[in-house]
Amino acid sequence: MGKKSRKKEARREEIREELERYGSEILQSEEMQQAFRQRHHTLSTVGAHTMRVAATSLAICYALKKLKIKTDIPAVVKGSLCHDLGILGRNEKFHSSGECSRQHPVDSVEIARQLTGELSDKTQDIIAHHMWPVGKSKPPRSLEAAIVSAADKIAAVTDFVEGYSEQRPGVRDVLHIIRDRKKENTEWKTKKK
Numbered sequence: 001m002g003k004k005s006r007k008k009e010a011r012r013e014e015i016r017e018e019l020e021r022y023g024s025e026i027l028q029s030e031e032m033q034q035a036f037r038q039r040h041h042t043l044s045t046v047g048a049h050t051m052r053v054a055a056t057s058l059a060i061c062y063a064l065k066k067l068k069i070k071t072d073i074p075a076v077v078k079g080s081l082c083h084d085l086g087i088l089g090r091n092e093k094f095h096s097s098g099e100c101s102r103q104h105p106v107d108s109v110e111i112a113r114q115l116t117g118e119l120s121d122k123t124q125d126i127i128a129h130h131m132w133p134v135g136k137s138k139p140p141r142s143l144e145a146a147i148v149s150a151a152d153k154i155a156a157v158t159d160f161v162e163g164y165s166e167q168r169p170g171v172r173d174v175l176h177i178i179r180d181r182k183k184e185n186t187e188w189k190t191k192k193k
């Protein structure tokens with residue numbers, strides 16, 4: 001293993017440990033199991049998306065730590081793991097995508113409270129404002145909430161791209177097809193000459 005991949009593996013391990021340490025009751029909940037059964041962002045699941053948001057949020061926190069900027073890791077773990085649990089059962093619960101967009105953060109706060117007991121102001125801020133700047137969401141009030149909101153948007157893009165490469169010809173496959181066609185065409189043209 002090269003130095004770079006060893007570093008990457010160590011970072012992954014650190015993220016895993018932190019998620020276990022502060023989020024085990026959420027990770028083991030019935031809601032989280034259900035999250036892995038509900039589709040999200042076309043080809044992903046709420047669960048896969050949630051794990052991406054949590055990992056990306058922590059990676060941002062570690063990068064800030066190098067700049068000597070402290071973040072509340074327990075709040076980031078709890079908030080990112082719970083941010084979309086209120087979206088479970090969306091088709092039965094919400095009548096429109098507008099209602100879903102407005103209401104699911106409110107419902108996620110409620111589920112987070114049930115799963116973890118006392119919710120810190122920061123955890124609540126993270127969950128309640130994670131949709132910002134989409135829709136009518138109020139802006140985050142803390143650095144931690146801004147981090148998870150940014151991670152949520154980054155993860156949404158990854159959901160689409162990785163979902164495609166897992167289940168359909170992905171971006172990379174399409175590029176291969178175009179390259180092969182181009183090759184075929186040039187060969188064909190040369191043959192014709």
Ligand SMILES: [Fe+2]
Nearest residue numbers: 083084130131
């Ligand atoms: Fe959301």
Ligand SMILES: [Fe+2]
Nearest residue numbers: 053083084152
């Ligand atoms: Fe999300």
